[in-house]
Amino acid sequence: MLRNYFKIALKGLLRQKYYTFISLFGIIITLSVLTVSVALMNHATSMGKSGSRLDRCMIVNRIEARFKKGHIISYPSYYVLDQYVRNLKGPEAISIFSEAHEAVIYSENKRIPLKIKYTDDVFWDIAEFPFLEGMSFKKEAVDRAEMVAVITDRAGQNIFGTKPALGEYLETSKGTYRIIGIIPFREIRAIFLNADIFVPLTTSLGAMNSKELWGDEFALMQAADKSQFAPIKNEFQSHMEQLIKDHKDALQITSLDCFIGTMSESFMTEAGQSEIVTFLGIIGMMILFMLLPAVNLTTVNISRIMERFPEIGIRKAFGASSSTLMGQFIIENVILTLIGGLIAYILSWIALLLINASGVVPWGYIELDMKVFFYSMIVTVFFGIFSGVLPSYRMSRLHPAEALKGISR
Numbered sequence: 001m002l003r004n005y006f007k008i009a010l011k012g013l014l015r016q017k018y019y020t021f022i023s024l025f026g027i028i029i030t031l032s033v034l035t036v037s038v039a040l041m042n043h044a045t046s047m048g049k050s051g052s053r054l055d056r057c058m059i060v061n062r063i064e065a066r067f068k069k070g071h072i073i074s075y076p077s078y079y080v081l082d083q084y085v086r087n088l089k090g091p092e093a094i095s096i097f098s099e100a101h102e103a104v105i106y107s108e109n110k111r112i113p114l115k116i117k118y119t120d121d122v123f124w125d126i127a128e129f130p131f132l133e134g135m136s137f138k139k140e141a142v143d144r145a146e147m148v149a150v151i152t153d154r155a156g157q158n159i160f161g162t163k164p165a166l167g168e169y170l171e172t173s174k175g176t177y178r179i180i181g182i183i184p185f186r187e188i189r190a191i192f193l194n195a196d197i198f199v200p201l202t203t204s205l206g207a208m209n210s211k212e213l214w215g216d217e218f219a220l221m222q223a224a225d226k227s228q229f230a231p232i233k234n235e236f237q238s239h240m241e242q243l244i245k246d247h248k249d250a251l252q253i254t255s256l257d258c259f260i261g262t263m264s265e266s267f268m269t270e271a272g273q274s275e276i277v278t279f280l281g282i283i284g285m286m287i288l289f290m291l292l293p294a295v296n297l298t299t300v301n302i303s304r305i306m307e308r309f310p311e312i313g314i315r316k317a318f319g320a321s322s323s324t325l326m327g328q329f330i331i332e333n334v335i336l337t338l339i340g341g342l343i344a345y346i347l348s349w350i351a352l353l354l355i356n357a358s359g360v361v362p363w364g365y366i367e368l369d370m371k372v373f374f375y376s377m378i379v380t381v382f383f384g385i386f387s388g389v390l391p392s393y394r395m396s397r398l399h400p401a402e403a404l405k406g407i408s409r
Contacts, residue, residue, distance in 0.1 A: 031340065038369055045264040047262065054127065063075070065214075065257075068252060078208055080213050081218075094220070095126050095220045102114075104173040115195045119198050119199075120139075121138050130184065131181050132182045133166045134180045134181035136150055142202050151198070155185075165182060166181075337381050
């Protein structure tokens with residue numbers, strides 16, 4: 001029975017090419033836009049893969065101090081993070097590292113602008129980057145301020161081409177480093193971890209000795225699990241209160257706020273009111289895109305089924321039941337949705353490949369979120385069934401004579 005439904009459905013869809021095209025177009029556009037949008041949003045706001053150490057990390061990346069006259073919003077300094085964050089008891093591990101700085105590499109008379117990041121040794125334990133060659137620098141190398149570097153494979157190709165990069169020396173505007181490790185660029189999944197070259201934090205000029213509250217460093221805190229976020233935040237706030245006590249008189253600070261949270265929370269906090277409205281608008285558009293298949297399929301289905309009065313009349317005259325006709329129309333919708341979903345998956349995959357190749361997103365590699373695509377498909381199939389039930393029910397209950405005359409109730 002199901003096999004016959006399937007054959008009839010395919011012939012019906014091929015016979016009505018115009019309506020089939022309209023329905024397919026709506027489904028493909030909806031799923032493609034939704035899948036690519038969610039993949040981009042996940043890439044911008046997620047820290048790491050589910051279950052990874054990064055997935056249970058919080059970041060400290062902003063400090064805001066208010067004075068009697070004016071205020072400062074900046075990244076925290078190494079001094080603040082080292083004195084008031086590194087000694088927190090709640091986190092399993094704490095890493096301090098810098099923002100990515102511009103660094104110029106000179107290779108074979110070529111000037112190559114890249115990003116360099118100063119990190120400690122804990123950074124590598126938390127980030128869990130896989131190594132293509134070599135290894136990361138250890139605590140001893142950081143303590144001795146050794147001029148060693150880990151680079152991405154993309155940076156290696158830009159600088160050395162097809163030649164081996166491991167063991168080579170890197171002439172940068174920040175100093176000369178020996179390359180001891182190479183990581184895949186596509187495994188950098190968080191914007192705050194983004195860089196082309198990673199070197200020991202102690203080789204940074206000036207940052208280690210400054211007693212300013214504001215600088216360009218971040219702290220990454222790894223919790224045992226996400227349930228520990230709240231206790232860590234409470235402990236962090238008590239340390240910030242101590243920071244105010246220590247510096248209130250000297251700097252005449254009236255209030256001080258230092259951000260701690262996940263990447264998603266950082267994204268929402270950094271965004272201004274207008275950006276939040278824009279973000280909510282995008283969410284609204286995504287919901288609207290999810291509703292489009294229902295509206296699209298309902299209207300198209302009504303038109304498509306009305307075109308099939310003679311077929312319905314003849315089949316009812318030969319004894320086809322209402323349930324048989326309803327089943328046929330619903331299966332047609334499901335087949336149409338599955339075909340549209342398959343094409344949308346291919347288009348989304350191609351779109352993300354083009355986005356990755358274009359360099360529009362400056363870090364990591366955007367991957368198709370299969371979970372989102374799967375749930376989108378379920379919702380779209382539901383809409384496909386839902387939108388086919390009413391018109392097919394009405395048409396299947398027509399008297400054969402009415403159907404043959406093209407009369408609709």
